[in-house]
Amino acid sequence: MIFFSDFEFSHAGYVSFDISSLTVNSSTSFDPTHSGFVLQRREVQDQQNTSICPLDFKLNSAVFTFQDLSHAFNKSYPVTHPGMNSLFFVNCNGEGESFVTTEGRAELYNMDDGTTRNYLSAGLTHLPFLYFFSSFIYLRFLGFWIKNKRCFHGIHLLMGGLLLMNYVQLICAAADLYFVKVTGTPHGFDGLFYIFQLIRTVLLFTVITLIGTGWCLWKPYLEECEIVILMFVIIVQVWANVDSILIWKFDGPYNIYRERWTYSSTSLDIICCFVIFVPIVLSVISLKKNREADANAAMNLVRLCLFGIVVFLYVLFTRFLVRGLFPAWMNYGVQEISILVVCVVMFFIFRPLDHEDDDKKAVQISPSSYFSVRVSSSFS
Numbered sequence: 175m176i177f178f179s180d181f182e183f184s185h186a187g188y189v190s191f192d193i194s195s196l197t198v199n200s201s202t203s204f205d206p207t208h209s210g211f212v213l214q215r216r217e218v219q220d221q222q223n224t225s226i227c228p229l230d231f232k233l234n235s236a237v238f239t240f241q242d243l244s245h246a247f248n249k250s251y252p253v254t255h256p257g258m259n260s261l262f263f264v265n266c267n268g269e270g271e272s273f274v275t276t277e278g279r280a281e282l283y284n285m286d287d288g289t290t291r292n293y294l295s296a297g298l299t300h301l302p303f304l305y306f307f308s309s310f311i312y313l314r315f316l317g318f319w320i321k322n323k324r325c326f327h328g329i330h331l332l333m334g335g336l337l338l339m340n341y342v343q344l345i346c347a348a349a350d351l352y353f354v355k356v357t358g359t360p361h362g363f364d365g366l367f368y369i370f371q372l373i374r375t376v377l378l379f380t381v382i383t384l385i386g387t388g389w390c391l392w393k394p395y396l397e398e399c400e401i402v403i404l405m406f407v408i409i410v411q412v413w414a415n416v417d418s419i420l421i422w423k424f425d426g427p428y429n430i431y432r433e434r435w436t437y438s439s440t441s442l443d444i445i446c447c448f449v450i451f452v453p454i455v456l457s458v459i460s461l462k463k464n465r466e467a468d469a470n471a472a473m474n475l476v477r478l479c480l481f482g483i484v485v486f487l488y489v490l491f492t493r494f495l496v497r498g499l500f501p502a503w504m505n506y507g508v509q510e511i512s513i514l515v516v517c518v519v520m521f522f523i524f525r526p527l528d529h530e531d532d533d534k535k536a537v538q539i540s541p542s543s544y545f546s547v548r549v550s551s552s553f554s
Contacts (some may be wrong), residue, residue, distance in 0.1 A: 193278030
């Protein structure tokens with residue numbers, strides 16, 4: 175069996191094949207009824223009997239066999255079992271004894287109103303509007319952030335950049351899904367989506383890590399260990415996102431590394447989610463030591479603890495609880511809403527202050543408790 179694609183069909187789902195040529199090389203007699211394409215529902219994949227040809231398995235839907243194929247072939251088939259299905263090519267004529275080469279095109283789609291083809295899975299139909307609406311929220315958020323006349327530091331500029339990347343990434347995602355829905359191809363927006371998704375994710379984790387260290391908030395520099403943690407977070411997030419891009423770029427029937435890349439990307443992302451709590455915990459410990467001597471340290475401790483709780487809930491919710499609980503479009507929607515909530519809370523807690531308030535509240539922790547390594551910042 176060779177996997178081609180997953181697709182969620184509605185009650186008006188179709189599979190269309192346009193095959194231009196077929197070549198069979200077999201050392202034994204070739205039975206065309208044991209070679210063809212089959213749709214397999216996700217809920218019955220674990221029930222597949224390996225001793226039976228998938229084309230003969232009664233719980234599968236055999237789309238067509240090569241018995242129906244002469245030379246050129248162009249035909250559409252209605253889907254009998256709506257829901258999530260996987261399209262496979264199957265050749266049961268003996269492993270290593272027959273080789274089938276075919277050229278053509280397969281299309282999986284649902285019919286909207288009986289006349290318009292919709293090439294998005296049924297569970298993703300609402301996503302283009304959802305992404306576009308979310309991008310509008312980030313655009314308004316960014317406008318409000320830019321119009322803020324209060325004292326900006328380096329961390330606030332990075333937070334503004336995060337809002338901009340959220341907006342651009344969601345616009346690319348909406349355009350990608352819209353063109354797939356209408357034409358079946360993303361017209362290059364899929365590449366832009368993955369590029370800006372990488373930038374957004376790396377920037378989000380960078381901002382969380384820097385806020386956890388207190389950079390530009392109550393100290394103007396980073397410790398040596400904090401620099402190492404920051405570099406680790408950036409490198410791991412780039413690696414995890416590149417793995418997801420490789421899954422997209424080389425996806426298809428011959429991607430034997432799909433499962434390995436998926437596991438690698440998920441594992442790296444979860445590791446990074448735990449690492450970002452290290453600077454938060456270290457800063458909490460340091461602020462607790464200084465809160466008795468400085469009232470501002472106590473206030474910063476409360477802000478940082480609240481921020482740590484929000485980040486913990488974000489990681490718990492998006493990485494562990496949400497997956498598999500909702501339909502596909504709701505799952506993506508919950509992910510975006512979670513990021514938006516984190517941004518709103520984070521931007522409110524660490525919003526720019528007036529110059530007078532900033533001079534009072536931005537307190538440096540005693541340098542004796544830190545390493546001598548520092549980095550430049552716009553702290554004033």
